[in-house]
Amino acid sequence: MNEFYFNTKLDQTLLLGTKARSVAELLNGIKSAPESSIYYHTHRYLQQHHFLSPEPPNDFAYWIQEVLNEPRLGELMYSVDVVQFNSLEDLRNKFIEILEQHSTGNGKGQTAPEGQEFHFMASQTFVLRTPYVANDLKQFAEILRKISVNSLYYHIFDAKLRLEKGENDFSRWFRDLGKTALADEVVRLDPYTHTLEGLRARILQLVQQHDKN
Amino acid sequence: MIRIEDYAPVVGQATIDELYLLAKSLEGKQVQNINSTAVGGGVAEILTRMIPLLNELGVQARWDVIKGDEKFFGTTKKMHNGLHGVPTEISDDEYEWFLEINRKNAEEMSFADIVYVHDPQPIALIEKRAQLGKNWVWRCHIDFSKPVQSIWKFLAQFIKLYDAAVFSAPAFARKLPIPQVLISPSIDPLADKNKDLPPETINSVFERFGIDRSRPVVTQISRFDYLKDPVGVIKAFKIAKKHVDAQLVLAGGGATDDPEGPIIMQQVKEEADKDRDIFVLFLPPASDVEINALQRGSTVLLQKSLKEGFGLTVSEALWKEKPTIASAVGGIPLQIAHKYSGILTHSIDGTAYWIKQLIHEPEYARKLGINGKQHIKNNFLITRHIKDYLLLFISIFHREDVVYLS
Structure with missing residues (x-):
């Protein structure tokens, strides 16, 4: 047959208790976060705003653009084409590659104002x-x-x-x-x-x- | 009494069916909620609505309230203020009495399979775990972003003993050795404050207050409280009014125990001056239908807060399918994606700019309203809150990233 x-499926959102204030801290966070966190931050808008097209971007890009006010880097993170990836590790490595390239020669960069830090979260899926x-x-x-x-x-x-x-x-x-x-x-x-x-x-x-x- | 099936026309039958499927995974388990008050306050309000709905879904849910005396509640009030960041000192004697009352309650209470403890007052019941076992979850409904360290340290020793902790916003998460779960508050679409209203009801409320519905109406519903910035709202409206013909409604009540209330009211009256297009409405409690009507009959809704916990009034505004301009503070950015489902602002000038834009561009404003309502429907209604509770209880028995429930 x-x-x-x-x-x-239904998701529970987990708070990881870690946050980032700068691109460098975001990079460290992305490196050490569980895969379920990469999944959460690249799919949250899609799930919560599934009625919108085009959807807002992934959380990393949105935060870099709107909070750190770095439009070029934000655009690079925004344009990561999630559909091209078959594993969350590959997707994570793509974000790391973009952020590491940016960090070379870009000094310390912007710091998020208090209260607007990036909070790492994750999905537990049932x-x-x-x-x-x-x-x-x-x-x-x-x-x-x-x-x-x-x-x-x-x-x-x-x-x-x-x-x-x-x-x-x-x-x-x-x-x-x-x-x-x-x-x-x-x-x-x-x-x-x-x-x-x-x-x-x-x-x-x-x-x-x-x-x- | 409202039944779970009553929500099907609002959220769709598929969503209700999924709640029944989830509830099956809790078959045979009893869930016990414990807090410190049976009436008044947000937690009691949530539990009053939730417990019957959980039972209807087949979950054996109950609710117990701890008993305490004046000294105990005086101490827990101090804890509450300290967790909000207000400098507060609690003496050793007060801490000791706090523990004593918790122990006394623990002796008198019987405990279910899953014990769901709400807020700091009953937090030390967890001491009973060493003797009883069971599964324990602590839910914090309070803004936890800048707690006084000594109070946090005292509470943390108990939080660590639970199976999981639940917070309302990402900023409240801490470095803890136990899983931390995000559960946002919710609104009830069938409550008087949110239910659909016939046009006649809306018209009659506007007529009663003398507001002209043939001209644009900009409204903020909130307490007359410094943190809701009613004076800033009037300033923004006056800037916008140079270029648009509109009226402003500021409506809400005031906390009777707020010593700043009369001062704020005085400032609002001075700022509104004799502008006949500004309506300051001081509403009595139980004005839910009036508030609902004012929101539904307005052109643009505002929530220009300087500080917010979650800001459920924004969910209520968006639920009415209205273009909403709100400050990017507290939980508001979780509810509004800027320029997609509403507008986030940071200043009086920014608020004035967007009032003009949304009145001048009704098509765009309409689209924001439609998206805003969808977002609330998907993420901030009571049915999602029930789903989160069920997932939380189930997750105590499963730690994997992806859990297959049969």
């Missing part, structure tokens, strides 16, 4: 199985219409980057069904540039197209 079990199971594309589409955005989020974002499965859960299942073209099309979507409802609608559209073929 080739079934797709829909899971959902995965739950929903009662929904799809046996074919038709059932998959019906369920996709009604699941929560958390379920969509889990199978698309968590599956690929947090759980390091290489690609999203939907595409893996489509491949198992022999729907390789559909799997590839869903992989090609850049989920970071859609609202979650927009993403749901786009995947639904693709599934319905391929279900007819």
